[in-house]
Amino acid sequence: MDQLTQIIAVLGVFLYWLILGAVATRIVIKRRSIGVSFSWLLIIYFLPFVGVFAYMLFGELHLGKARSSRSKAMYEPYGKWFSTLYSHNSHQPDKQSDYAASISKLCDSQLNIPSLTSNELELQHTPEQILHAIINDINHAKTTINMEFYIWHPGGLADEVAKALISAANRGVKVNLLLDAAGSRQFFKSEWPKAMKKSDINVVQALIVSPIRMFFRRMDLRLHRKIVVIDNHIGYTGSMNLVDPKYFKQGDGVGEWIDMMVRITGPVVPVINTVSAWDWEVETNERLLPAFPDKAQCTDTSSLVQAIPSGPGMPEEVIHQVLLQSLYQAQKKIVITTPYFVPSEQLLDALVTASLRGVEVNIIIPRRNDSTMVKWASSSFFSELLAANVNIYQFNDGLLHTKSVLIDDEHCLIGTVNMDMRSLWLNFELTLAVDDIKFATKLKGLLQTYMDNSDRLSHDEWQKRPMYRRVIEQVFYLFSPLL
Incomplete structure (x- = not known):
């Protein structure tokens, strides 16, 4: 029995070092930055078993088989949509500064998304200003509202946004709401998802976290975008989640969160809407490609904007x-x-x-x-x-x-x-x-x-x-x- 135990122990150690060597080789051949590779090697060698398990869960960019397959099938139709923008009258490379031209060329080669002029931007930097503006635009929505956020936290003005969405849906506006499952877990525990679904609002959890899914998709991969698009005409993006800072993380001892958002009208709004449509289709397999932007007119207050999305399924880095x-x-x-x-x-x-x-x-x-x-x-x-x-x-x-x-x-x-x-x-x-x-x-x-x-x-x-x-x-x- 002692001899059998020894043999099993030796085989176990050999198997572990074989797995360790395979994971280490995988880290090296991935050719990521030296710092990333070195950090993972430290973890797998100095944290026995735990390090290897951690790498299997978090070491590589696994979107999941179904999402990966959908993303590959989406390249062609979305690529055609973006390519059409190069013939839009708001694509005016001659009006770019040297700074913008180099960024635009980089995005042309990597994303095939052009920069567009004739956009009107409004910088908003207080929670009241941002949330009241979103509520006002929702109240005037006529056809569609597409929203996606990393965090929606109930309370305060965030609840007023929810009420505005329900009111819009009740008057016939199509509302799609995509929220990160981990970041918005408090929202999904609240009464709001049920109330919204009663009004035919499509509420979808992105990248659901569960013990079973962690073996098929990287668990710390998150939907971190903040997007609001109304009638394919008005858009918002920036750093702010759908939260009222007075009701959000008050016990963390860091004070209220300070953010800004940009309210946008112009041809770049349908581009942002298409980025949102990409996320929606990856998660639901439902295609919501928006209409192309209308012919635009440049004014003295217009801004030239390059939209730059990133994440799994898009060019790295x-x-x-x-x-x-x-x-x-x-x-x-x-x-x-x-x-x-x-x-x-x-x-x-x-x-x-x-x-x-x-x-x-x-x-x-x-x-x-x-x-x-x-x-x-x-x-x-x-x-x-x-x-x-x-x-x-x-x-x-x-x-x-x-x-x-x-x-x-x-x-x-x-x-x-x-x-x-x-x-x-x-x-x-x-x-x-x-x-x-x-x-x-x-x-x-x-x-x-x-x-x-x-x-x-x-x-x-x-x-x-x-x-x-x-x-x-x-x-x-x-x-x-x-x-």
Whole structure:
């Protein structure tokens, strides 16, 4: 019996090391960034069994067999829809700045989605302003309302949005609501889904989380987009979830969440609607491709906009590439706002290099964060940034959740993307590249109010932090590529 036990033990150890070697080989041949590969190798070798199991669940971008098959079948019809936009009268490459032209060429080759002018943008930055505007537009909807959010949390003005949707559905408006199952779990536990379905609102959970599904699809893959499209004519996107901050995460000790959204009219709205239709079809197998935009007229207040979606089924790293291109092109000033700052090696190098070549680089992040892991990982980059004279501002008046990049006070990126690995490589996201000095000036004013309510981190003060903090930072730095 002892000999049999020994044989079983030896075979078990051999089998484990065989699996370990296979997983390690898989990590290496995937040819991801060195940091990502190194972090996963650390996990699988230093956390026996747990590390291998974690990699099987979270290590690769598995969308699921059914969704993957649908996505492949969708390439051709959606590609044709986007290609038609190149003949639209709002596609005017000659009106692009050099900055916009390089971003547009990148998106042409990667996404086959053109930049479009003749868009009217309104920057909204208070919860009351944003939610009341959405409610007002819902109340005037005539045919369709398509909405998708990572988080819908009941309470306050969010409930007023729900009531407006039910009222719209009762008067004959077709309402489709797609919500991430994990982010909106409180909504799905409330009475609202049942009430909405009674009014024939299509309420769908995206990427449902369950013990069984975790073996067939990566569980931390999330629908992170925030989109509202009304009558294929009015659109919203930005950083804000469908929440009233006064009723959301009040017990986390980080203050109210601070966000912004952009209200849009013009030819880019059907593009955003098509991105939403893509997500809807991936989840439901129902095609909702919208009508093409009407002929547009450019005015003195029009903005040139490039819509940039990302996520499974779309070209990898496209938003990461756009971010890098934007930073490389900066000549005078960069202002970044993000709640979760865990940059890739390439983004860190681009920021440091920009500062060293004389560009004023400002990064605004919340002083208090709802993610302890991200807080420590983020801090691990401060020394290198401060040594290169990058300005780091810590926002004091709540959890700054706005995601934006402003280049030379003239061009900007705004949307749902955090500057971390999860947003850049994993989740379904949406960013707008806006080439319009007038709009950029408005964004500049908002970002200045953020900086006015922040404390600038001093390099000398940072160097005085205790040793235990440095040790914790370095531990989280090793795993930062996975956050």
